[in-house]
Amino acid sequence: MALNARKIKNTGSAKGPKQEAMEAGTYSCRVVQMVDQGLQAQRPYKGEEKPPAYSMSLTYEFVDEFCKDKDGNDDETKPRWLSEEMPLYSLDADLAKSTKRYKAIDPQEVHDGDFSMLAGMGCMVTITCKPNKDGENRNYISSVSAMRAKDLAKIPELVNDAKVFLLDEPDLEVLGSFPDWLQEKIKTNLEFSGSVLEKVLAGGAAPKAEGTDVKSEAEAKSDDSSDDSSDDEGW
Numbered sequence: 001m002a003l004n005a006r007k008i009k010n011t012g013s014a015k016g017p018k019q020e021a022m023e024a025g026t027y028s029c030r031v032v033q034m035v036d037q038g039l040q041a042q043r044p045y046k047g048e049e050k051p052p053a054y055s056m057s058l059t060y061e062f063v064d065e066f067c068k069d070k071d072g073n074d075d076e077t078k079p080r081w082l083s084e085e086m087p088l089y090s091l092d093a094d095l096a097k098s099t100k101r102y103k104a105i106d107p108q109e110v111h112d113g114d115f116s117m118l119a120g121m122g123c124m125v126t127i128t129c130k131p132n133k134d135g136e137n138r139n140y141i142s143s144v145s146a147m148r149a150k151d152l153a154k155i156p157e158l159v160n161d162a163k164v165f166l167l168d169e170p171d172l173e174v175l176g177s178f179p180d181w182l183q184e185k186i187k188t189n190l191e192f193s194g195s196v197l198e199k200v201l202a203g204g205a206a207p208k209a210e211g212t213d214v215k216s217e218a219e220a221k222s223d224d225s226s227d228d229s230s231d232d233e234g235w
Contacts, residue, residue: 017070021137022062022080026126028147028155031105031118032081033059035165035182038189042087052190053087056115057182058101060125060141063155079159082127084141088115104144119162122152170197 042050066074089096091113111117124145
């Protein structure tokens with residue numbers, strides 16, 4: 001599917017010292033990864049089953065927060081990352097998380113709803129810090145907001161290369177750079193059988209991409225019902 005809301009690895013093992021959660025607050029970031037996960041089953045909402053939805057994930061690179069080296073010092077070659085997953089809905093669905101994220105990253109809608117064009121763009125990411133089910137403090141994304149133009153002009157460029165993965169134009173090198181769990185999720189999406197990705201993995205060539213419709217406002221009502229963000233150790 002195309003990641004246009006108008007129309008619509010390494011193996012991922014954590015390496016190096018364990019990283020502590022960042023303090024809750026709002027940080028300057030750039031989008032470093034955008035991943036088309038395809039049609040995915042959705043978790044029940046208030047005990048009711050939800051229909052499958054096209055899903056995507058965004059990863060943000062923090063411009064002034066870095067992983068610690070073995071001595072506890074900032075390693076400025078390894079900025080912190082934080083990711084979140086969400087269903088992709090029509091840009092007309094004002095309450096959908098995907099719409100809120102798009103308009104925060106591209107408030108002028110320069111790219112007309114096309115998420116695949118947003119890699120490298122700046123935004124403000126507000127995070128929380130709370131224990132996960134194992135009692136470890138982890139970071140979660142609570143909101144994303146637009147960055148002022150004069151602030152955007154001052155923030156550093158990405159340290160890492162931006163990556164975009166599209167199921168209708170699959171790049172196997174990009175796919176292979178993702179952690180195993182994400183590769184598996186992409187390859188087990190509900191439309192994998194007979195898909196472009198299946199053909200490319202089997203040695204075929206990818207055809208020219210076509211747009212895919214996304215769901216409407218009514219279907220996005222429970223979009224913000226769950227917290228699907230994850231910290232950088234998952235990437």
